[in-house]
Amino acid sequence: MPAVSLVRLTKRFGADAPALDDLTLDVAPGEFLVLLGPSGCGKTTVLRLIAGLEEASAGEIAIDGVRVNDLPPKDRDVAMVFQNYALYPHLSVRENIAFPLVMRRTPKAEARKRVEEVAAALELTPLLARRPAQLSGGERQRVALGRAIVRQPKVFLFDEPLSNLDAKLRVQMRAELVRLHRRLKATMVYVTHDQVEAMTMGQRIAILHRGVLQQVGTPAEIYARPANVFVASFVGAPGMNVIEAGARRADAKEPGTTAETVHGRAEVHSVGFRPEDARLVADGAGDFAGVVALVEPLGPEALVHVKLDVGETAVVRVREGRVPAVDERVGLAVPAAKLHAFGADGRRLGA
Numbered sequence: 001m002p003a004v005s006l007v008r009l010t011k012r013f014g015a016d017a018p019a020l021d022d023l024t025l026d027v028a029p030g031e032f033l034v035l036l037g038p039s040g041c042g043k044t045t046v047l048r049l050i051a052g053l054e055e056a057s058a059g060e061i062a063i064d065g066v067r068v069n070d071l072p073p074k075d076r077d078v079a080m081v082f083q084n085y086a087l088y089p090h091l092s093v094r095e096n097i098a099f100p101l102v103m104r105r106t107p108k109a110e111a112r113k114r115v116e117e118v119a120a121a122l123e124l125t126p127l128l129a130r131r132p133a134q135l136s137g138g139e140r141q142r143v144a145l146g147r148a149i150v151r152q153p154k155v156f157l158f159d160e161p162l163s164n165l166d167a168k169l170r171v172q173m174r175a176e177l178v179r180l181h182r183r184l185k186a187t188m189v190y191v192t193h194d195q196v197e198a199m200t201m202g203q204r205i206a207i208l209h210r211g212v213l214q215q216v217g218t219p220a221e222i223y224a225r226p227a228n229v230f231v232a233s234f235v236g237a238p239g240m241n242v243i244e245a246g247a248r249r250a251d252a253k254e255p256g257t258t259a260e261t262v263h264g265r266a267e268v269h270s271v272g273f274r275p276e277d278a279r280l281v282a283d284g285a286g287d288f289a290g291v292v293a294l295v296e297p298l299g300p301e302a303l304v305h306v307k308l309d310v311g312e313t314a315v316v317r318v319r320e321g322r323v324p325a326v327d328e329r330v331g332l333a334v335p336a337a338k339l340h341a342f343g344a345d346g347r348r349l350g351a
């Protein structure tokens with residue numbers, strides 16, 4: 001039985017296009033599922049619907065097999081951690097973490113024991129007497145997590161909890177959350193617009209765009225076989241290059257592979273390739289040709305942006321060999337097996 005089951009879930013605010021449109025998605029018990037998508041795609045709406053802070057316009061929400069559409073938030077046994085986690089400034093760390101237990105009238109001894117366990121797990125023990133103002137951003141975030149964990153809810157909902165932290169702390173908290181998940185073995189739904197966070201943390205990723213589910217899969221599956229042009233270009237840093245199919249030189253074929261078979265078909269509208277799957281070659285020698293527009297040296301590699309003769313720009317990741325200069329003419333070679341093919345509706349074609 002799924003820990004969370006969403007069936008044809010829809011949310012409309014007024015007459016606009018639905019914020020969430022017909023979402024069907026299961027979260028397995030103990031799973032860490034990431035909801036990924038750009039700002040405004042409906043991520044927070046999904047969490048608020050699960051938590052009971054919004055009412056569904058249509059569809060079903062079940063937690064541990066029980067329909068919860070009509071249950072108030074307090075009876076759903078979920079904990080939500082927000083980006084702007086509000087700690088009580090006048091309470092100590094201990095009192096902040098204990099707060100949900102006080103609200104539930106948990107016996108004092110039991111509450112004390114749970115707060116101390118949670119504090120130890122989050123390495124907050126030495127800070128229990130402090131006030132939030134005396135903590136760093138990362139420590140405050142851990143207190144907010146502690147407050148969610150102490151209740152031992154059925155499901156954790158995280159709404160971009162790391163986006164207010166600086167880059168270094170974010171990487172550290174990412175690892176900490178993954179460790180915490182392993183330890184608690186709890187069901188977690190984690191929302192982010194940051195595909196690196198999604199790829200590094202998620203056991204599975206569900207990608208939303210304009211309220212519509214685009215693809216669900218493991219990070220590796222989504223990276224290797226994006227379901228459509230949106231997912232292809234959204235996932236990856238930078239994302240996949242997607243180019244009109246006719247732009248590839250007709251004589252640059254390596255027949256015999258699946259991608260090539262698909263590529264040759266009339267319904268192929270565009271082809272895609274990852275920046276690391278293209279090689280720079282002499283002008284005229286590759287599958288595409290163009291002029292270097294920008295070079296981003298990143299230390300171990302350089303990102304070379306090539307304005308193709310057909311008008312689109314493609315990015316090539318160069319890890320060895322010479323990095324060309326801006327304005328230089330180059331060719332791009334892409335092995336046929338690394339080409340992705342998409343139809344006119346943006347959907348992936350073939351394997």
Ligand SMILES: Nc1ncnc2c1ncn2[C@@H]1O[C@H](COP(=O)(O)OP(=O)(O)O)[C@@H](O)[C@H]1O
Nearest residue numbers: 013018019037038039040041042043044045046
């Ligand atoms: N209370 C509301 N009233 C009207 N529109 C809303 C409300 N909440 C969210 N929306 C709209 O629903 C869409 C999805 O919002 P949201 O779920 O917050 O997106 P995300 O969290 O992915 O950035 C947006 O277009 C947003 O403007």
Ligand SMILES: [Mg+2]
Nearest residue numbers: 043044045159
């Ligand atoms: Mg949001």
